[in-house]
Amino acid sequence: MKQDGEATQGPEAGPVITLSDTHVVHKARTGGLFSRDRVYALTGADLAIAPGETVGVVGESGCGKSTLAKVLVGVQKPTSGTVSFRGRDLWTMKPAERRATVGAHTGMIFQDPSTALNRRLTVRQILRDPLDVHKRGTVRQRDECVRELMSLVGLPRVLAEGLPGQLSGGQRQRVAIARALALDPDLVVADEPTSALDVSVRAQILNLLLDLKERLGLALVFVSHDIQTVRRMSDRVITMYLGRIVEESPADEVTDRARHPYTRALFSATPGLLDPIDPIPLVGPVPSATRPPSGCPFRTRCWKADSVCAEAMPGFAGASSPGHRFRCHHPVEEEQSTRELVAQAVNAVPEATAMADIPVEKSKQ
């Protein structure tokens, strides 16, 4: 196993993983066997994750967060675009090589450890399994590694012969985390890792993840609806809307210096982050991912939208600080307070509602 603070470096010190114009399009689940409806789950994602970096992913339900997570760990094949691990395109590799690369270098932690762990295997067997599959070390070394993993995640040794059903929710998630770390991955993706847990153990699991990331030098992608936690855990926050990455911001700027109206609206609706204010009002729900609006996908709900927004999706523009970029024709001013934006949005909502009536069509970008 990696020692404390030992990140994987050397000739591969560039990004751990890079997505380049990556799209995922599904056949729609609704609409019947012969339907030609498509769901645009991920559209044109460009993203590079550095070693040791924590990237949080936020966005409303259905905006593509889990799809992005699955693409990053090689579980979801992109419809087009590339996913490169340490500079090598995962999906041009032979299947066996891809499985070996993904298995050895990435780990995934799911929302619900009760369903993610095989109920018939003991903790020891669950943690031994990846070591056996990837033929790591001798049998004795694998047993030793299981003991180290248990200690790393704070599981008492006596639980080694326990079954998942005999453990508490928090202990099960510790097993899932240990399994994700078994092969010394460079990248761990945690998709809502605490939402199925009791509130009382959530903080423990989050602290464990933060501690492990520091000690092991992991790159961590953290997907959550809990915006406060994302901000606390992350170095950088990605905002997704209808399958698109619309903003990337340093975590300490995302609350009140985000430039994309959607990011500001999302954070304004999170209790406890800003002075008590009414959230920025948005028009209606997220549109269907089978018929995303033309141009900027957010324009049907945005108080700033005009006809330009219906025509084309803007490219990324940079904010004044490094690592902060956004895609918006009419970004929020750098120093504009959320209180001002609320007032602006309240006055503009009737116009925005009219904009929402511009017909949606399949996005062409």
Ligand SMILES: Nc1ncnc2c1ncn2[C@@H]1O[C@H](COP(=O)(O)OP(=O)(O)OP(=O)(O)O)[C@@H](O)[C@H]1O
């Ligand atoms: N296998 C699939 N077949 C068809 N549609 C899918 C499939 N997987 C995801 N989708 C659709 O793709 C879109 C993005 O889904 P995804 O699960 O990535 O969103 P999300 O932001 O993670 O949502 P949540 O926060 O609710 O988990 C949604 O419209 C979803 O219904």
